Amino acid sequence: MNHPYLFVPTILLSATMAQAADDIAIPPGGEAAVTMLHAINHRMLDSRYGRRDAFAERLAADDFFGLARDGNWIDKSGFAGLLTRDRPAVEIFYDNISVRVFDDVALIAGLVTIASENGEKIRVRYTDSYVWRRYGWWLIASQETALSGSASGEIVTRPKPAGLDWQGVDPVGDDLLLLERLNANYVDAFRRADAGWFDAHLADDYVVTFADGSFHDRGDALADFQIPYFDQSIRSFPVGAVRIRRFGDIALIHAENDYELKDGRKGINRYTDIWRKTGGEWKCLSAHITIFKPPV
Numbered sequence: 130m131n132h133p134y135l136f137v138p139t140i141l142l143s144a145t146m147a148q149a150a151d152d153i154a155i156p157p158g159g160e161a162a163v164t165m166l167h168a169i170n171h172r173m174l175d176s177r178y179g180r181r182d183a184f185a186e187r188l189a190a191d192d193f194f195g196l197a198r199d200g201n202w203i204d205k206s207g208f209a210g211l212l213t214r215d216r217p218a219v220e221i222f223y224d225n226i227s228v229r230v231f232d233d234v235a236l237i238a239g240l241v242t243i244a245s246e247n248g249e250k251i252r253v254r255y256t257d258s259y260v261w262r263r264y265g266w267w268l269i270a271s272q273e274t275a276l277s278g279s280a281s282g283e284i285v286t287r288p289k290p291a292g293l294d295w296q297g298v299d300p301v302g303d304d305l306l307l308l309e310r311l312n313a314n315y316v317d318a319f320r321r322a323d324a325g326w327f328d329a330h331l332a333d334d335y336v337v338t339f340a341d342g343s344f345h346d347r348g349d350a351l352a353d354f355q356i357p358y359f360d361q362s363i364r365s366f367p368v369g370a371v372r373i374r375r376f377g378d379i380a381l382i383h384a385e386n387d388y389e390l391k392d393g394r395k396g397i398n399r400y401t402d403i404w405r406k407t408g409g410e411w412k413c414l415s416a417h418i419t420i421f422k423p424p425v
Contacts, residue, residue: 156261162230169266170226170237178218178243185212190267198253198273200399200421220244224282231405233261234379236415240282252276254342256417260376270381272401274419276342287349295325308373308404311411312382316368322357332405332412340398340418364389378406396424
């Protein structure tokens with residue numbers, strides 16, 4: 130098996146997997162946190178797709194919640210089921226790994242290629258969210274999307290479109306109610322192709338995984354948000370099954386769009402948006418979309 134990351138120093142993982150003798154209560158910062166999370170990510174990939182050992186299951190927090198590659202919602206027990214469902218891969222390759230740390234919350238995005246015994250290779254884009262809880266990093270959310278044959282494995286980048294402007298006013302009040310409203314406004318801005326709204330609400334380092342598994346930076350996403358997809362081809366695009374979880378200044382919003390196209394076909398996409406409160410304002414850091422039911 131090709132696992133170039135099996136030799137990461139195990140000391141980097143020990144604080145995550147067991148209670149430390151000196152009672153580590155403060156998350157590491159800077160390069161120490163990034164190095165630790167890279168090591169955890171590499172070991173996680175091996176456990177999840179290769180060895181199928183207990184590391185990944187132990188790493189999942191009790192309040193884990195996420196989306197599997199088939200678009201199904203999964204809790205911790207559902208995540209554990211994924212680890213035993215398929216035969217182990219014979220080769221695992223990973224690329225485009227991004228680690229972002231926001232105090233006691235970390236986001237890891239990457240691309241993994243899984244090769245099976247019959248020679249089939251599947252490329253999967255993933256976004257994992259971790260929270261530091263006293264003794265180490267714990268996986269609180271994960272989402273996967275398989276790349277279509279035409280989707281690029283590299284990040285799609287484009288300069289920010291010119292002339293974007295938004296003169297609206299955001300709602301105020303309780304953070305959870307505000308996040309619920311921002312989530313609704315996000316979907317409404319998509320319907321109206323209002324790239325100005327997105328420019329005002331996306332963080333500078335915003336990234337998005339589209340339903341085909343392609344990965345896009347902020348500039349390319351803004352250019353895409355200018356395209357009037359709703360007017361052109363969509364009859365209805367509601368938002369439902371909203372679930373908001375807050376971890377300090379980071380919030381994860383899980384939801385779905387049970388949509389209908391103008392030709393009568395219906396489908397369901399599910400997503401996780403990740404927001405950060407900074408300077409008293411919520412900005413979206415990441416969006417990840419997975420198809421649950423393709424339009425039929």
